[in-house]
Amino acid sequence: MGKRGAVLLLCAALLAAGGCASRESSGGTGQTYLVYYSALSNQQSESAVAGERRTLSGGQEAVTALMDLLLSQPQSAGLTSPFPSGLQLLEWQLEEGRLHLDLSDHYYSLSGVDLTLADACLALTFCQLEDVDSVYVTVEGHELPYRTTQQLSMENILLAGGADEPMSLGVDLWYLKPGGRALSVERRQIVKTVDQTLVQAVLAAWADGPEGELLSCLPEGSQIRSVELQDGVCVVDLSQEYIDGLPRSEQTAALTVYAMVNTLCELDGVEAVQLYIDGEPAPAVGGLPLDRALIPDTSLSETGS
Structure with missing residues (x-):
């Protein structure tokens, strides 16, 4: 689909105001979402991440379907999945607006920029769901001790990327x-x-x-x-x-x-x-x-x- 379907992440302030991604029904069937990927390898991009519009097939549950898309390679040129090969979603639970994702130990390999981008893509993708306000990520049941923020939301994503934003x-x-x-x-x-x-x-x-x-x-x-x-x-x-x-x-x-x-x-x-x-x-x-x-x-x- 090229870059036509990609929407650039503008800045954290716009995300907090709901200016980048609209809420969708958590049912998922036939719904269209922005699935976020790394755009750092695209020298023409003004943003660290970008969203690609994808429609879930009938009968798919939204959380697992979106996770499958995040772990696959995007269709748009210049975007890449920020997640390590072999990463799996072990379990998930949604309670009082917090989506708990428990991932396999491959997530331990991420640090620095790679971890920042992966966290951002998870939060930006899943916080579009109507019932999801934040994303809580663990690895085989354990928090990453070196992550500064354990509960990820649109308000605390440490990314901006517009041409006029740091x-x-x-x-x-x-x-x-x-x-x-x-x-x-x-x-x-x-x-x-x-x-x-x-x-x-x-x-x-x-x-x-x-x-x-x-x-x-x-x-x-x-x-x-x-x-x-x-x-x-x-x-x-x-x-x-x-x-x-x-x-x-x-x-x-x-x-x-x-x-x-x-x-x-x-x-x-x-x-x-x-x-x-x-x-x-x-x-x-x-x-x-x-x-x-x-x-x-x-x-x-x-x-x-």
């Missing part, structure tokens, strides 16, 4: 552990301003450094000249101070570089990172192949002690 979302930022022998993740809530792309916002937040005990991975004096996404490769242009300031230890230098690579590759649509220095492709530094696109290496969080 977008707030959770991200995973990679930094050095004390001692410089391994990496670790700091979960952060950031705001993408209207004049930033998502990769710009995430890289700027990362460059600000960690808020806790982890160590910054941007060498002192380094400047980020530009960052843009090109066909799945995030091209980052840095100043000469970045190369000059890398640690002398090859292991620590590699961790410093991959902290940036892993952070950017957390984003949907980013498969690798290519570094430039003052507008030219970065040279190899010792054993570090900075002269080529680098793919993420999440095993670095387990190295060292």
Whole structure:
């Protein structure tokens, strides 16, 4: 159906006012709903998620039918399901306006932006049902302890996405552990301003450094000249101070570089990172192949002690 049937998520304020999705009967048979998917890989989209109009077949129960659609791939170009392969709805219960969805342990694999988008798609899709005011998600009966909000509704979805609205979302930022022998993740809530792309916002937040005990991975004096996404490769242009300031230890230098690579590759649509220095492709530094696109290496969080 292309993008004709897709309606962009405008902003959280409009959603709270009921301006994006209308209520439908919870019976579901023959009803048409907006089923929400990730739009981050669509560089033409002005929103993090988008809704695709789908009509339920006769005899289908609305909750299970909508969940089946959420877990399948959308029909619209540029949209993708934000849910991990193999995820299943184990059980659901609707009580006093709260829809409790108990999901399989595949949901544990989501974090940062991916978790934010998945939560948003669940809330925006199911809160269209006439009797559903909020969505409560558990994984095999347990809450996700690192989720800031357990009960999801249109009022508290941490997303906006219109051209004139900021977008707030959770991200995973990679930094050095004390001692410089391994990496670790700091979960952060950031705001993408209207004049930033998502990769710009995430890289700027990362460059600000960690808020806790982890160590910054941007060498002192380094400047980020530009960052843009090109066909799945995030091209980052840095100043000469970045190369000059890398640690002398090859292991620590590699961790410093991959902290940036892993952070950017957390984003949907980013498969690798290519570094430039003052507008030219970065040279190899010792054993570090900075002269080529680098793919993420999440095993670095387990190295060292």
